[in-house]
Amino acid sequence: MKDYQGKNITVIGLGKTGLSCVDFLTAKKANVRVIDTRKIPAGAEQLDKSIPLHTGSLNQQWLLESDMIVISPGLSVKTAEIQTALSAGVEVVGDIELFCREAAKPVIAITGSNGKSTVTALVTEMGKAAGLSVGMGGNIGIPALSLLNENHDLYVLELSSFQLETTYSLKATAATVLNVTEDHMNRYADLEEYRQAKLNIYHHCQTAVINGEDPLTKEDDKQSAQQQVSFAENNADYWLKTENGKKYLMAKDELILACDEIKLTGRHNHMNALAAIALAQAAGIKNSGILTALRTFPGLAHRFQLAHMANGVRWVNDSKATNVGSTVAALTGLHIEGKLHLLLGGDGKGADFSELEKLINKPEIFCYCFGQDGAHLAKLSSQSQLFNTMEQAIETLRPTLKPGDMVLLSPACASLDQFASFEKRGEEFTRLAKLSVAQ
CATH class of the missing domain: 3.40.50.720 (NAD(P)-binding Rossmann-like Domain)
Structure with a gap:
């Protein structure tokens, strides 16, 4: 203090x-x-x-x-x-530095370009299910300093690169950089400067949890974690086992849970679950709490959330995909029966959209681009149409929908060119999706 x-x-x-x-x-x-x-x-x-x-x-x-x-x-x-x-x-x-100077209980710290809110909330639920009083905050929910007013056993903090720029006294029990993809390039000189801000989370931490599929999440020599564990689909401490067509969450040789027993769906969420398990175990959270949370945690609103289903068509709200990496994660390993109608657009924050090109140039994917950077996105695929607004895009695609199709809002952009927040954008998408019943 x-x-x-x-x-x-x-x-x-x-x-x-x-x-x-x-x-x-x-x-x-x-x-x-x-x-x-x-x-x-x-x-x-x-x-x-x-x-x-x-x-x-x-x-x-x-x-x-x-x-x-x-x-x-x-x-x-x-x-x-x-x-x-x-x-x-x-x-x-920053406020996180003030918090770190005062906090007397263990801290789990989470950052990354994508998935950090989901992992933060999931780890929090794991701790609560294990009987701990857990304070969750930082870049999500409650400001970190307000958490000090309660007698918590454990703090779980979501931290942005902006917050980590001015944090020096963090000594996390477990910390992770989930992934590093281009974001906030209107604030940082380049990807490496952005990455270095993220890597501050590892300073003096006991266990660094790194993404074995993303070398940019690995510590540099100047970080000083006491030990390191990894998560990835294969060749990692926390990994996915495939057997007889089913996937299982594994901690080394220990079976944690079958993927079809958890509520989170999609490959990117299986990676999030592995990261959460690694963090929770590093902090000593009991496996009983870990299992309970995995079975019951439904995910967060606006993050690959099933917003509506009608006439065999799934409407999926991934409005939190405010950067390219998040949309890449949503599309990677995505399987649908029919066509994918993908809504893209908003304020790209100076990002390079080219990584999307190979993912969306497929016969079954049709893109509907809108907003400030809609024209840039529309150039990535020959099966793209350009609109001023998301509502206009949905009005156009709605009559073409057939059973087995998916309408996915995963914009790869911030929302502030046309909406007050990504939440408001997701709410508008959900409202428009539900109009499909009447039309």
């Missing part, structure tokens, strides 16, 4: 996370000021009136007068005003 009493600390960014930082620091008797670059920031009405608030820009004078800056993960440390403060010797951290 660190003493913040009497320190001048500036919190950048309000919202749930910013407010949790303010609450934490005021309880520690720090002198807190808040900056938000939005003119009308979310959560401003919840801020105590005694705390100075500057909105609409970064107040350089406040930053230079600070002993410490707690920066929102949405703001890059490369920002000129932050660089000026760093050059003047001001410490810059």
Whole structure:
């Protein structure tokens, strides 16, 4: 624990996370000021009136007068005003760093371009099923600092690359980088810079859980995990066994569960399950809890979720596929009886879409592209059509549907060009899917 009493600390960014930082620091008797670059920031009405608030820009004078800056993960440390403060010797951290300095119970830490929310939630359910009090938060659900208010036995944190940029004191019991694919290329100079931010999760951890199918998830020499285990379909500590046409989740020679006994579907979710088992076992969670959670956990909304089924057609909501890697994961190993009607589009965040080309250029796959980067995506396949909106795309494909077909929203893009969030995009897809009954 660190003493913040009497320190001048500036919190950048309000919202749930910013407010949790303010609450934490005021309880520690720090002198807190808040900056938000939005003119009308979310959560401003919840801020105590005694705390100075500057909105609409970064107040350089406040930053230079600070002993410490707690920066929102949405703001890059490369920002000129932050660089000026760093050059003047001001410490810059994020809320996860504050949490790590205080947490007295084991932490399981999870990052990756895709699948991290599913794995975080699944590991949490494993811990709860084993009788533990588990605090889940970070980049999902509750801000990490708010978890300190409860007497938990274990913390399970989903961490983004942005959060890991300013985290130095994490000493996870078990940590994983599930995968590394191009994302946030509008923030990072290249894929390697993005990867290095992710790899911070391994610093000083007891067990690093790496993806045996993705060399970019492996530790560099500068990470210092005490031991390493791997997950992959084959040739890994946690792997998939195929026998008589059935697949089984394995931990070395130990049979965990048959894949048809778990609620999660698709190869990518089998990989997520293996990663979750590895993390849970590394943290000492009982196998009874692991098995119970695998059998009952239904997955998260908007992540390869069956939104609707009618007339033999499955409508699958994978709106959380906000980058190319996530859509690649959804398409890899996907088997359908009829045609796949794939909805693509939104804000690609500067990504290279070419990895999709070989996956979607198949006779049974038809693409319906929309939004800011729809035109770029439509060029990848000769069986593509371009629309302004997702609704227009669905209106066009609906009359062509036959039993055995699947309509899959797995956009490979962020949603903010046309929707308030990926959740809102998924909800709109589900609403449009259910119209199929009436038409």
